[in-house]
Amino acid sequence: MANVTLTIDGIQITAPKGATVLEAAEQAGIFIPTFCHDPELSKPGACRICVVEVPGAPRLLASCVTEATEGMVVFSASPAVIESRKTNLELLLANHPTDCMTCNKSGDCRLQDYAYFYGVKQDAFEGEKHNYPIEGDNPFIERDMNKCILCGKCIRMCQEVQGNNVIDFAYRGFNAIVTPAIGVPYSDTEVSNCVFCGNCVSACPTGALSEKAMIGKGRRWDIKKVTTTCPYCGVGCQFDLNVKDGKVIGVTSMNGDVNGRALCVKGRFGYGFIHHPDRLTTPLIKKDGKLVEATWDEAISLVAEKLGATKKTYGPDAIGMLSSARVTNEENYLMQKLARAVIGTNNIDHCARL
Amino acid sequence: MTNSIEEIASADFILAAGTNTFDAHPIIGIKIKKAVANGAILAVADPRLTDSAKLAKYHLQLKSGTDIALFNGLANVIIAEGIYNKEFVEERTEDFEAFKETVAKYTPDYVSKITGVPADTIREVARGYATSKNSSILYTMGITQHTCGTHNVFSTTNLSMLCGHIGKESSGVNPLRGQNNVQGACDMGALPNVFSGYQGVTVEANCEKFAKAWHVDTVPNKPGLTVGEMVEQCGKKIKAMYILGENPVLSDPDANQVMHELKSLDFLVVQDIFLTETAQLADVVLPAGSFAEKDGTFSNTERRVQLVRKAIEPIGNSKPDWEIICLVSTAMGYPMSYASPENIMTEIALLTPAYGGISFARLDVCSLQWPCPTADHKGTRFLHAKTFSRGKGKFNAVEHIPPNEMPDAEYPMVLSTGRRRYHYHTGSMTQRTGALDVFYPTEYLEINCADAEKLGICDGDKVRVTSRRGNVEVAAQISERVTPGLVFTSFQYPAVPINKVTNAARDPISKIPEYKVCAVKVEKVG
Numbered sequence: 001m002a003n004v005t006l007t008i009d010g011i012q013i014t015a016p017k018g019a020t021v022l023e024a025a026e027q028a029g030i031f032i033p034t035f036c037h038d039p040e041l042s043k044p045g046a047c048r049i050c051v052v053e054v055p056g057a058p059r060l061l062a063s064c065v066t067e068a069t070e071g072m073v074v075f076s077a078s079p080a081v082i083e084s085r086k087t088n089l090e091l092l093l094a095n096h097p098t099d100c101m102t103c104n105k106s107g108d109c110r111l112q113d114y115a116y117f118y119g120v121k122q123d124a125f126e127g128e129k130h131n132y133p134i135e136g137d138n139p140f141i142e143r144d145m146n147k148c149i150l151c152g153k154c155i156r157m158c159q160e161v162q163g164n165n166v167i168d169f170a171y172r173g174f175n176a177i178v179t180p181a182i183g184v185p186y187s188d189t190e191v192s193n194c195v196f197c198g199n200c201v202s203a204c205p206t207g208a209l210s211e212k213a214m215i216g217k218g219r220r221w222d223i224k225k226v227t228t229t230c231p232y233c234g235v236g237c238q239f240d241l242n243v244k245d246g247k248v249i250g251v252t253s254m255n256g257d258v259n260g261r262a263l264c265v266k267g268r269f270g271y272g273f274i275h276h277p278d279r280l281t282t283p284l285i286k287k288d289g290k291l292v293e294a295t296w297d298e299a300i301s302l303v304a305e306k307l308g309a310t311k312k313t314y315g316p317d318a319i320g321m322l323s324s325a326r327v328t329n330e331e332n333y334l335m336q337k338l339a340r341a342v343i344g345t346n347n348i349d350h351c352a353r354l
Numbered sequence: 355m356t357n358s359i360e361e362i363a364s365a366d367f368i369l370a371a372g373t374n375t376f377d378a379h380p381i382i383g384i385k386i387k388k389a390v391a392n393g394a395i396l397a398v399a400d401p402r403l404t405d406s407a408k409l410a411k412y413h414l415q416l417k418s419g420t421d422i423a424l425f426n427g428l429a430n431v432i433i434a435e436g437i438y439n440k441e442f443v444e445e446r447t448e449d450f451e452a453f454k455e456t457v458a459k460y461t462p463d464y465v466s467k468i469t470g471v472p473a474d475t476i477r478e479v480a481r482g483y484a485t486s487k488n489s490s491i492l493y494t495m496g497i498t499q500h501t502c503g504t505h506n507v508f509s510t511t512n513l514s515m516l517c518g519h520i521g522k523e524s525s526g527v528n529p530l531r532g533q534n535n536v537q538g539a540c541d542m543g544a545l546p547n548v549f550s551g552y553q554g555v556t557v558e559a560n561c562e563k564f565a566k567a568w569h570v571d572t573v574p575n576k577p578g579l580t581v582g583e584m585v586e587q588c589g590k591k592i593k594a595m596y597i598l599g600e601n602p603v604l605s606d607p608d609a610n611q612v613m614h615e616l617k618s619l620d621f622l623v624v625q626d627i628f629l630t631e632t633a634q635l636a637d638v639v640l641p642a643g644s645f646a647e648k649d650g651t652f653s654n655t656e657r658r659v660q661l662v663r664k665a666i667e668p669i670g671n672s673k674p675d676w677e678i679i680c681l682v683s684t685a686m687g688y689p690m691s692y693a694s695p696e697n698i699m700t701e702i703a704l705l706t707p708a709y710g711g712i713s714f715a716r717l718d719v720c721s722l723q724w725p726c727p728t729a730d731h732k733g734t735r736f737l738h739a740k741t742f743s744r745g746k747g748k749f750n751a752v753e754h755i756p757p758n759e760m761p762d763a764e765y766p767m768v769l770s771t772g773r774r775r776y777h778y779h780t781g782s783m784t785q786r787t788g789a790l791d792v793f794y795p796t797e798y799l800e801i802n803c804a805d806a807e808k809l810g811i812c813d814g815d816k817v818r819v820t821s822r823r824g825n826v827e828v829a830a831q832i833s834e835r836v837t838p839g840l841v842f843t844s845f846q847y848p849a850v851p852i853n854k855v856t857n858a859a860r861d862p863i864s865k866i867p868e869y870k871v872c873a874v875k876v877e878k879v880g
Binding site: 161196230236238247248257265270271281286306307308319320322328329331333340341342 | 359380381382384387391530531533535537538539541542547549550565568570572574577580581584587588592596597600605620623628633636637639640642644645646648650651652653655656662664665666667669673674675676678679683687688690695699701702720721775777778783784786787789790792
């Protein structure tokens with residue numbers, strides 16, 4: 001593939017032909033902020049936070065949609081660039097709630113990060129503010145459109161990755177808002193076509209879209225993320241279990257080998273069973289028709305004794321073993337080893353047929 | 355799957371049969387939508403108007419249990435019009451002539467009478483499938499859960515071989531597996547006839563190999579019983595059962611009988627994370643760990659082995675399943691001890707050729723698709739590139755066989771069962787999430803408007819669904835998803851244990867029950 005060589009902030013960079021200035025900068029480890037850009041999605045070049053200065057160009061250029069060309073000279077943090085980004089942020093903050101201290105996305109919010117990085121305060125502009133009601137009539141996603149910066153990533157995620165076309169921009173100017181058709185909530189699924197995959201949430205750079213059940217459960221910087229594989233269907237999506245104080249408080253996207261950031265409603269929002277009070281926490285033994293609590297020693301001894309006695313009296317084939325399509329490979333392997341090597345039967349199966 | 359999930363997005367023609375992909379496998383549904391957005395043609399064969407059927411260019415809305423006729427009909431057109439892949443058939447397959455003879459009578463008009471699919475649609479889909487560059491067949495339980503399930507699968511593979519649409523990228527036969535590790539459970543030999551890696555128990559060399567590795571004198575060399583056979587034999591040949599993470603009382607057909615049979619055991623031990631309907635019958639219940647509490651691996655539907663990582667400590671006094679199995683084994687006089695699941699995988703890799711190159715250290719960097727025989731093997735994206743596992747691909751000529759139980763005067767409707775988007779299997783997990791169960795709290799029976807009108811049923815009315823085996827009560831939902839004569843519900847709600855109604859008749863080869871068709875009557879309650 002042909003390459004181009006350009007200079008960003010005095011650093012010479014060779015990038016593949018067709019790469020954008022943003023991609024070339026990222027390749028060289030040069031930081032350029034972005035809101036509307038997402039490498040997996042189409043490029044509207046809309047938010048202008050990623051502007052850079054190219055001497056000779058009539059204006060600052062959005063680096064996410066400007067192709068890197070041979071011999072190009074780029075300044076990613078010139079005074080004009082910084083001033084433009086600060087003004088951009090000031091305008092966004094002029095109509096943004098100031099509740100970072102209680103916002104669930106605090107610590108995982110690009111607007112907050114960039115405002116901090118560029119030292120932008122809230123009070124540069126004063127004007128009308130939105131007062132949209134918070135949409136929380138479903139158990140999965142909370143939508144606070146007061147915090148939306150209209151980057152449109154949720155729209156493109158839904159269109160281009162999920163393929164459900166639930167949301168789009170409606171109205172113009174100050175009144176512009178991201179909404180399902182005719183302003184229904186997500187929960188009106190017949191109209192909205194929403195399947196609550198939450199892939200829009202994974203794309204949102206601010207607190208506009210949140211995993212509802214995670215709100216108030218832990219600050220982002222206190223959460224430990226553990227990458228694992230989904231326990232539901234056979235697709236094998238990977239995601240991060242969000243753990244705080246030894247409890248799973250949520251699921252967030254990472255870049256899974258099969259699924260990328262996409263998940264479905266069960267994978268993203270179906271983790272509540274882990275800490276459900278119905279979880280079995282102790283062995284049980286049936287006594288007088290009732291299951292009563294027992295120690296591990298009692299339970300394991302009884303199982304070994306009964307299985308051993310059955311084998312002795314009726315032979316190993318009088319014992320049936322059901323392993324599980326829900327547990328790990330290692331556990332399935334051990335279960336068939338137990339059946340074949342220890343009990344001595346091939347009566348082992350699982351629910352593949354169900 | 356012979357292909358990888360990602361390859362679906364690049365297929366030119368997708369024939370999805372008996373798969374409610376958008377509900378049951380949403381992330382694969384995304385790949386289908388992507389393929390369609392890229393210009394692929396989607397044909398969906400399903401008695402129900404599922405969301406994927408709505409997206410399809412062709413919805414082959416066949417009568418339940420007529421898949422073989424449909425696939426034979428597609429093959430008939432392709433052969434008659436001379437658009438099959440003669441080179442592939444010649445070089446890579448055998449028994450084509452017998453197959454050709456069998457499908458000769460399955461003309462579009464004949465098939466149309468059996469399936470209800472218009473003859474012209476059959477012709478167009480056949481041409482599209484045969485002449486597209488990369489055609490992919492996707493299927494799930496709508497194909498397999500029939501008394502002719504194995505033959506249904508044969509009919510899909512026949513079609514793929516006829517057109518040479520197998521053994522290449524984005525082109526193959528792709529069963530989408532329903533459970534996170536159903537592929538792995540099979541791979542690991544949790545089946546009555548094979549050790550791990552599908553090494554047959556009747557092959558002497560295999561028995562010797564495993565006996566030696568496990569330090570025992572012998573291992574049994576006669577295939578054991580399948581799940582359905584074990585349950586049927588409870589109290590007879592089977593006196594004790596050890597059930598790990600399964601809920602046959604809700605998941606197996608003819609549930610009243612299942613419950614009766616499990617109760618007739620001398621001893622039942624159930625290992626699970628909840629006190630399921632099955633665990634309630636147990637003599638001993640062992641509390642297990644969920645996926646969040648253990649390390650290990652799952653193998654997905656495209657043979658991809660991925661790590662499961664422990665995120666939290668065991669809940670209460672529960673233990674991960676692998677630790678419990680080791681305890682039972684040790685107590686039975688066979689000391690079993692592993693420092694961690696990683697060590698178990700080391701043993702698996704030693705004994706299982708397809709997993710030979712798989713280790714936790716490699717998986718920690720990236721997932722691997724088996725076959726992955728050696729430590730430097732990169733894994734396998736699609737199967738059968740140059741040769742089939744048995745050498746030549748065999749055409750298995752199969753005839754249409756009607757379902758075991760057809761509607762009659764007393765039970766005039768067909769009941770089919772399946773899954774919902776918001777729930778999973780018997781619901782023991784999803785019904786306890788505080789989210790999915792809140793949004794989608796109750797089950798209903800999909801019934802066509804014409805039938806509802808005839809039976810005096812309004813949307814939301816409670817109805818009783820009765821078969822020869824039992825009955826359940828459920829709310830009716832008048833729906834365009836089902837055709838007149840067909841009703842549908844899921845088996846995911848303990849309050850609607852529909853498997854009291856379903857038919858336990860099984861495929862004679864795979865022993866899979868015929869969940870997709872049984873005869874019922876529906877009546878309004880009260």
